Amino acid sequence: MSAAAAQPGPLAVVLSVVAACLLTMAPVPAWATHWQPPWLALVLAYWCLAQPDHVGISVGFTLGLLQDVLTGTPLGQHALALSVLAAIVLWAHQRIRVLPLAQQALLLVPALALHQALLALVTGSSGRPLAMTMLLPALSGALVWPWLFLTLRDLRRGSRF
Template sequence: MQSRFFVIPVSLLIALVLQIMPLPIEADVYRPDWVLIVLAYWAMALPNRVNVGIAFITGLAMDILLGTALGIHSFALSVSVWVLVANYQRLRNYSVWQQAIVIGLLSALYHLLVFWLQHLLTDIYFLFDYLWPTFTSMLLWPWIFWLLRKSRRQFRVT
């Protein structure tokens, strides 16, 4: 069955589409970090297949899609996934709700890195609104975890 080789790329592609999908201005502030959540799941489930290199390439695609300076999201995603992959054996043993807290911390790290890099390149100032996606990502983690685990088991992705 060859479809199992496409589960990870398709899930990352769906996450990229969800990341750039237009939302009303009031809801856009709360947009979860779809790409980070999907990368985090695959990095914890299959760290030998989804690692810092995949995060860097996905970040480059995100930089191109969002129109930001090339490398901002690549660096932030790479650092976040590196922290996750370095501790994946410990994180696998946590409950889904404890993992949601870790995802929230990773999301905060990701957003602070993106802010810091954009602040170095442009002259933006920090607003608390930059951290709202941290909370929505934490709330979505159990459902995304369940959905991706079900698809991984259904297609026997190893």
């Protein structure tokens, strides 16, 4: 594999972010709202693992602002949470990326739980009640991680844009 094929073009990252935004905004049944995976957080985690030199904390902050605008949440709520998530994944990326997908998913649960806890703290500070159901996306995120990882890896490897 040549060096050019190993480096995805920016279009692969942009396409995955657009897909994550669409999945974030997609309507889900009322019973599944608490289980909706944090799509942008998962996509950010993947790109921090796959391209730690190009995707990092500033990209997490930017994606967080984008998610705040798309979802109508207080500006900076997701920016803070995604920045912290990116920092954690970047800190441990060399240890995480060599593990099997199931172990990667298990190691992402605490990072995703912290992501959700930060969102809950900001939400709680605005007068909304906190609930343990805010941690359910961390579990669903771990469940979809293997399929998301394989999909994005194939997109990255097949991308020559």
